[in-house]
Amino acid sequence: MxxxxxxxxxxxxxxxxxxxxxxxxxxxFSIAFSxxxxxxxxxxxxxxxxxLDHEFPALLTSLALFTLMTAISAVSFYAMxxxxxxxxxxxxxxxxxxxxxxxxxxx
Numbered sequence: 001m002x003x004x005x006x007x008x009x010x011x012x013x014x015x016x017x018x019x020x021x022x023x024x025x026x027x028x029f030s031i032a033f034s035x036x037x038x039x040x041x042x043x044x045x046x047x048x049x050x051x052l053d054h055e056f057p058a059l060l061t062s063l064a065l066f067t068l069m070t071a072i073s074a075v076s077f078y079a080m081x082x083x084x085x086x087x088x089x090x091x092x093x094x095x096x097x098x099x100x101x102x103x104x105x106x107x
């Protein structure tokens with residue numbers, strides 16, 4: 001019985017990198033969700049406030065970046081939880097995407 005409990009504990013172990021990946025997933029999802037909400041508001045107010053048209057392309061770009069970041073983080077998080085062989089290349093892709101998004105917004 002003890003060996004079964006140990007194997008279950010190992011199977012559901014979340015290491016520090018998995019936790020950080022989950023935090024990155026949650027953060028990128030919340031940003032993407034918020035940007036989608038702003039997009040809906042812009043869509044409804046666009047006719048009354050023409051100056052919002054200037055902000056629309058930047059909003060779409062940001063939404064696309066953070067949606068992509070969310071998708072990559074989700075796949076990486078799942079791979080880390082399941083200890084799949086693809087978890088390390090996916091981690092590299094996720095961290096590369098984070099650096100690219102940071103470089104895009106860095107002044």
